[in-house]
Amino acid sequence: MVLRIFATIFLSHLLVSCDSRLSDEGQTNQNKPFYEPWGVDLEARNEAVNPGDDFFGYANGNWIANNQIPSDRSRHGVWLDLRERVEKRLLDIIQDLENSNAQKGSSEQKIADYYRSWMNSERLNELGLTPLYEDIKRIRSISSLEGLASEFGRQYLISGGSPFYAHVSLNPLKPDQYQLHLGLSGLGLPDRDYYLEEDEIFETIRYDYISHIRNLLEVAGADSPEKNADLVFKLEAKIAQIQWPRAQRRDRDRTNNPISLESLKLDFPDFNWDMFLSGIGVDFIEELNLNQPDTITPLIALVRDQPIETWRNYLVFHLIMNNASILSDKIDKLNFDFRKTLTGQQKQLPRWKRGIDRVGARYGLGELLGKIYVERHFPSSSKKQMEDLVENLRKAFRNRIETITWMSEETKQEAYKKLSSFEPKIGYPEKWLDLNAIEIDESDLFGNARRIQAYFEHRDIEKLDKPADKDEWFMTAHNVNAYYMASFNQIVFPAGILESPFFDPFADPAVNYGAIGAVIGHEMGHGFDDQGSKYDSRGVKRDWWRSDDRKNFENQTFQLQKQYDNFEVLSGQYIDGAFTLGENIGDLGGLEIAFEAYQISIRGERDRVLDGLTGKQRFFLAWAQAWRGESREEFLVRQLKSDPHSPSMYRVNGVVRNISAWYDAFDISEADQLYLPEDERVSIW
Structure with missing residues (x-):
């Protein structure tokens, strides 16, 4: 997936915008590009930076210089700006539901009352640690x-901890x-x-x-x-x-x-x-x-070997830490004070923002909230345009496989079969999850959270006796993200990401191909990265490669791994090329496939020059600005150690230096710092 830390980062935290244009809801409803006049933020560039030395800095330098990371964020950037736009829409929905006098047991009542229970911090402060007393008592009674x-x-x-x-x-x-x-x-x-x-x-x-x-x-x-x-x-x-x-x-x-x-x-x-x-x-x-x-x-x-008393203390600590956000302000603050050490974030997010995150989570009431979000904010025209883009990228990917010289025809036939079997899922699920069994009480945040958790845990256990459900989504519809599911051979693009500046119906085609096109290519690329390539067209994990082809593939990927191993992000802290390899393959292959699709789309046409920029230049600028952002050092350390995605700068500079079309677009020479000799450039897909 594009941002798998989701697992960890993007799925869990909404990061605030410092670009006022991204907070202007009205902009998205006009028949013109989000970034006028044709889709790239020209003001964000620092033209004093040589593109061949630091393409990320050239494309985004002025924005970074003029936008400090807010004190309640560990990072900020364009992905997170869009999340805030989505977040404000979700708040509007919830506030409407709070005023709707919804029927008990309805989706509207559940959403509104879960949010009310979260916002009632006075009640949480009265309770203190009381909601956990029964669990703590049981843990302390363990004697065997x-x-x-x-x-x-x-x-x-119970959201505790276990070895x-x-x-x-x-x-x-x-x-x-x-x-x-x-x-x-x-x-x-x-x-x-x-x-x-x-x-x-x-x-x-x-x-x-x-x-x-x-x-x-x-x-x-x-x-x-x-x-x-x-x-x-x-x-x-x-x-x-x-x-x-x-x-x-x-x-x-x-x-x-x-x-x-x-x-x-x-x-x-x-x-x-x-x-x-x-x-x-x-x-x-x-x-x-x-x-x-x-x-x-x-x-x-x-x-x-460890004393049971030590395990009891271990269990009590993790129980309180993992439940701190639904306990008193005092306990929540103790947890946040340590979070500062890990992320550099200086202030807690406003409570309403954290409430939107909790209510709208996939393992919250995100399925209910996402359905309303789609009804209000996702036009059917966007779904159709995305379907067309996906098919254009699929054709481009096949073209590239056909020209690969290191792969035999036998293995190519299997690759074609897998590519043609990709199932795109766009916008929202065809079948929404039924959450009728969950009871929500506006005065009981802790009980609400436990009942929701119990529902999803029991639902997962019940799956062991059922066939796999290929209609299930593993993200909410309002999520600003995307993912590839190897076992289903599916590429999934929620409604949340299908907006400007990533997907802009009124932008120049080069911009859309460089932004959302490369995101589509990235997810397709995961089907053929170092791990996704171990699954066939039906999602079965099996070796469908000829042995010499697999060896050639691994030689290529190892060269990319070595490149990223040499990127020093902070003093003494390097990217782990093996850990990030799948995402780096997705980025590189995705951008190359998107460029191929863009070239096909303009075949036979003269290249238009807009504001002094050729189509190729606009394409690569769109990619660089899709990763515009900055992180605190503490967060970067955490990312390097636990997130399989490379930091934003290297998702730009580490990729473009391997693509010959970028060299042509910006007249890159041996004198430039990002220059790689042709025989050292990696092109896998």
Whole structure:
């Protein structure tokens, strides 16, 4: 997906605009480009910067110089500006619903009352830690390894923490079935490197994290909070030592290890799997998948060797930390104070913005809110135009595969089959999720959150007995993002992203191909990146490559990996080329495919020059401005360690330097810093 940290970043946080034009709703309703006169923000450029030295700085330098990161953000930029526009629309919808006197049990009532319960901080302050008392009491009563195993499983119903994770996902070998995936989890910091690296940056973070553990244990009334905070941290550090490095964790071959439940119990007999699965809510399964199999034995040994008291404190700490946002202002602030250390964000977002995020989340009431959003803000004409663009990109991709010299015709036939089988899903789901079973009470935020969580957890468990649902969306319709689903061979573009400046019906074609066209190409490219290429046209994980073709492909991707390994983002902090490889392949291939599609679209026409810029130049400028943004150093560290996307500057500069058409467009020469000799330029797709 374009912004998979979603997982983590883009799905969780809405980032405010500092460009007033992006906050002007009226602009989007006029029959002219968002950025007049033809779609690129000419004022954002810094023409004093040589494009061949820093194309990102050339395209965005003035904007970055004139727009400081707001104190309540860890970064800002064009993607996040569009999110704020969407966010304001969602607020308008909710406020309308609050005034509508909606019928109890209706979607409108659920949305309005969930938001009301969030905004009632006075009630939360009265309750303090009370909503968690029952959970804390149960955790403190644990006296055996069996009780510990059961509680580890229960954490998914109470937003706690566990050294094991278990989630329901598709079976990569049989994508028409769901499967339980089991692996190592349990860290409170973003990645194992935060525990293991000796750099001063991480020493400071570790010190602050131990203080954070102590503060939350004090809130819970724990004995000797300082001593126990240190023990909890040391426990997590031992888990970090067992965990695989991040690049290995994204390897679909390494993480695909199906095993029967019977064999799991025989191979790892020193942990009570029945109690763990019962805690999750799984009564019976025949088979599951072990994502990191060689970590299970040392992790079980750690569970058995550590005092149960340390595990109890670990569970209480994670329970409070993960639920802090739906507790009192005091507890919420303690959590945010540590967040500053990880992201550099100085102020908490206004409560209403965080409320929109919670209510509109996929595992919130996002399905209900997204349906109303689409009805109000997504025209059918946009869906049709996107369908046409997708088909243009599909044709361009096939053209490029046909001209590849390193791939045999036998493997190309499989690639054509996969490409033709891509299923585009645009705007919104054809079938909306039914959330009637969820009860929402305007005076009970904690209860609302628990009932929503229980609904989705039970729904996932029930999938184990059902065939895969290819109609399901894994993002809300109002999300400013996109994704590729390997097991369904689907490319998905929610309504939220299908707006200017990414998709602008009134912009110059070069701009649309360079922005949303490259996003489409990026998602298509994921079907053929280092991991997506391990799945065939039906979404089955199997090797459809001739061995020599696969070797040629991996030689190409390794060259790209080495390029990114050499990018030093901060002093001593480099991009992990192996970890970011899939996204970098998506960026490079996506932009090349989009350029091919643009060239096809203007074939036979004279190249128009607008404001002194050729079509090629406008195309590449649109790509560079699609990634316009800036991040705080703390956030960049977190991104480098936990996000498979490269920072914005390198999604621009790291890509264009491999594309010969960019050299031609801007007269790049050997004297320029981004210059690569032709034989060092990587062109995979």
